[in-house]
Amino acid sequence: MARHVLLKVDSTMNEAARLAPGLSGPAWIFAHEQTAARGRRGRDWRAPAGNFSATLVLRPREGLAQAALYSFVAALALEAALAHVGGPHARLSIKWPNDVLLNGGKIAGILLESLALPRGAHALAIGIGVNLAAAPPRDALEPEALPAVSLAGETGLSVEPVEFLPMLAQAFAHYDRQFQDYGFDPIRNAWLARAARLGEEITARTGHETHRGTFETIDATGALILTGPHGRRAISAADIFF
Numbered sequence: 001m002a003r004h005v006l007l008k009v010d011s012t013m014n015e016a017a018r019l020a021p022g023l024s025g026p027a028w029i030f031a032h033e034q035t036a037a038r039g040r041r042g043r044d045w046r047a048p049a050g051n052f053s054a055t056l057v058l059r060p061r062e063g064l065a066q067a068a069l070y071s072f073v074a075a076l077a078l079e080a081a082l083a084h085v086g087g088p089h090a091r092l093s094i095k096w097p098n099d100v101l102l103n104g105g106k107i108a109g110i111l112l113e114s115l116a117l118p119r120g121a122h123a124l125a126i127g128i129g130v131n132l133a134a135a136p137p138r139d140a141l142e143p144e145a146l147p148a149v150s151l152a153g154e155t156g157l158s159v160e161p162v163e164f165l166p167m168l169a170q171a172f173a174h175y176d177r178q179f180q181d182y183g184f185d186p187i188r189n190a191w192l193a194r195a196a197r198l199g200e201e202i203t204a205r206t207g208h209e210t211h212r213g214t215f216e217t218i219d220a221t222g223a224l225i226l227t228g229p230h231g232r233r234a235i236s237a238a239d240i241f242f
């Protein structure tokens, strides 16, 4: 698969949008440093040199209908690559839908965006950031957010971002093959086996509503199923708080 390596870029998501029309197949766009990286819901994302920053551009076989499910494919790949570098003692889990946690703190984030291509076609950009070397301080986060952690801070391990790329690419290829061959079922099961707070009380905050309930499962569309005093609710977009 094609790989584009950049020293410094505004955001690998922006670079993905610039490159996508000229790409002939899937490609990883990797940057040593980003100066204007973004997170979900328009938040800033710190991406200094030493942390991992990349965007994978691909064209889902079934079109953008499959796009949301790639959130889970990417989260599993990221968890697997981190398990590989972190070893058997790294306490990893995935917070719905795609934040990877190490020792209960957020070590990595994933951002999905669709890219418009010529002649009405679309590509999917999957941006992945990992705090390999450094995590943002508490005061840079939203008040109720989970603490941010880094691989170096939690384990003392030092991993070069450019060395992390092939591990992530390999893990992604593995789960993508599974997804293409067998559909969402095995992805869903693997994701549930790594889910943070499954079966426990959590809070889901959508734009203006807050729901508290038991995190039962995720459904075939990846929606979070929460059971609370008002019954069973499927939530497809929300921020989750523990």
Ligand SMILES: O=C(O)CCCC[C@@H]1SC[C@@H]2NC(=O)N[C@@H]21
Pocket (backbone or CB within 6 Å): 011, 012, 013, 034, 036, 037, 038, 039, 040, 041, 043, 045, 047, 052, 053, 054, 055, 099, 108, 109, 110, 111, 127, 128, 129, 130
């Ligand atoms: O948890 C989040 O809010 C998602 C963070 C996604 C950050 C990555 S870093 C690589 C790619 N480029 C960006 O500008 N954002 C994503």
